Amino acid sequence: FAEAIYKGVLNNLEILNLCDNKIGNEGMKAFSEALSMEALNKLKNLELTRNEIGKEGMKAFAEALSEGALNNLTNLDFNYNNIGDEGMKVFDEALGALNNLKSLNLNENEIGDKGMKSFAEAISMG
Numbered sequence: 001f002a003e004a005i006y007k008g009v010l011n012n013l014e015i016l017n018l019c020d021n022k023i024g025n026e027g028m029k030a031f032s033e034a035l036s037m038e039a040l041n042k043l044k045n046l047e048l049t050r051n052e053i054g055k056e057g058m059k060a061f062a063e064a065l066s067e068g069a070l071n072n073l074t075n076l077d078f079n080y081n082n083i084g085d086e087g088m089k090v091f092d093e094a095l096g097a098l099n100n101l102k103s104l105n106l107n108e109n110e111i112g113d114k115g116m117k118s119f120a121e122a123i124s125m126g
Contacts, residue, residue: 005034014042019049019077028057035061035069044072049079049105058087062094074100079107088115092122 004010023031028051034040053061064070076098083091088111095101111119 003034005031005037005039008039010040012042013040015045016040016043017045017047018051019047021051023048023051023053023057025052025054025057025060027051028053029060032057032060032064032069036064036067038069040070042072043070045075046070046073047075047077048081049077051081053078053087054082055084055087055090057081058083059090062090065094065097068097071097072100073098075103076101077103077105078109079105081109083109083111083115085110085112085115085118089118092118095122096125 010016021027083106088106088109
């Protein structure tokens with residue numbers, strides 16, 4: 001799948017639902033690497049619910065966002081993953097790159113006080 005993204009096969013895609021897979025951290029790293037090559041830049045809705053994505057996957061995703069990936073994204077769904085406080089912290093660093101984001105879902109990710117503090121600081125910076 002990441003290879004198809006690399007090749008530009010899905011360049012006009014606006015909605016991508018990858019819910020209920022087992023992408024995990026390694027799969028998320030491959031996906032994020034493809035995104036950093038400006039693939040899927042027309043994407044508006046990305047759903048990644050229940051994919052066992054943790055800190056390392058979020059780190060790779062955040063790096064891709066910081067490099068300009070998914071700049072048209074309006075909806076991002078990460079429900080029921082394993083992001084935790086540390087994953088949230090690395091994701092927060094890239095939130096500013098998502099200028100068009102209107103909906104962010106992070107239910108059931110074991111995000112505690114430290115992760116929410118980081119998130120609050122990120123959103124208060126605009």
